[in-house]
Amino acid sequence: MSHVRIHPSILSADFARLGEELAAIETADAAHVDVMDNHFVPNLTWGPAVVERLREVSPVPFDVHLMIEDADRWAPRYAEIGCESVTFHAEAATAPIKLARELRSQGARAGMALRPATPVEPYLDLLPELDLLLVMTVEPGFGGQAFLDVTLPKLRRAAEAIRGSSARVALQVDGGISEATIERAAEAGADVFVAGSSVYGAADRAGAIEGLRGRAAA
Ligand code: DX5
Numbered sequence: 107m108s109h110v111r112i113h114p115s116i117l118s119a120d121f122a123r124l125g126e127e128l129a130a131i132e133t134a135d136a137a138h139v140d141v142m143d144n145h146f147v148p149n150l151t152w153g154p155a156v157v158e159r160l161r162e163v164s165p166v167p168f169d170v171h172l173m174i175e176d177a178d179r180w181a182p183r184y185a186e187i188g189c190e191s192v193t194f195h196a197e198a199a200t201a202p203i204k205l206a207r208e209l210r211s212q213g214a215r216a217g218m219a220l221r222p223a224t225p226v227e228p229y230l231d232l233l234p235e236l237d238l239l240l241v242m243t244v245e246p247g248f249g250g251q252a253f254l255d256v257t258l259p260k261l262r263r264a265a266e267a268i269r270g271s272s273a274r275v276a277l278q279v280d281g282g283i284s285e286a287t288i289e290r291a292a293e294a295g296a297d298v299f300v301a302g303s304s305v306y307g308a309a310d311r312a313g314a315i316e317g318l319r320g321r322a323a324a
């Protein structure tokens with residue numbers, strides 16, 4: 107299997123101490139930054155001004171997950187402020203190919219996310235346009251939800267399609283990832299694991315990251 111990457115989600119961090127919370131995950135491969143607009147999902151977080159400042163103090167790259175409507179308009183803004191990877195939802199982008207090309211031309215990695223009930227098959231031709239495919243393993247909107255096993259067959263089909271294509275696309279899972287579930291997702295073919303409550307809910311964040319890494323590689 108390919109290299110395991112752990113991306114803690116700062117959605118579960120202490121919002122009053124975000125700078126320190128980013129410093130606490132310096133052993134991670136990236137910080138997962140959830141942007142929500144209260145329209146695409148029933149929750150609201152932060153926008154580009156806050157993310158730009160956080161990026162300046164973060165010791166790790168930013169993996170931005172946009173749970174917003176009008177992704178075509180806003181996603182390039184996150185590449186512009188220095189986010190290394192920008193993921194938009196397939197359900198929210200009007201012109202995903204154009205958008206992915208724009209993000210890449212800005213020097214960011216282009217990611218596309220699918221809600222649990224969105225099939226992957228209609229999007230397989232887009233793999234060469236993408237650097238990352240995110241299969242949501244909970245309904246987007248909130249941290250701390252239970253991993254949906256019903257998404258595993260889709261994850262397997264996505265992994266097979268990526269293996270069978272010449273495109274180099276990372277396969278990310280997000281939602282309910284813990285030491286109890288990460289092996290299932292890894293076995294199905296995921297190689298990038300977002301973990302919010304299982305990292306920030308632990309007193310020892312570095313230990314939690316190592317624990318997840320070990321389980322995923324097992
Ligand atoms: C949920 C977000 C996730 C969230 C995951 O919509 O996209 O990134 O932070 O949290 P956990 O790991 O607690 O399920």
Ligand code: ZN
Pocket residue numbers: 115138139140171280300
């Ligand atoms: Zn997320």
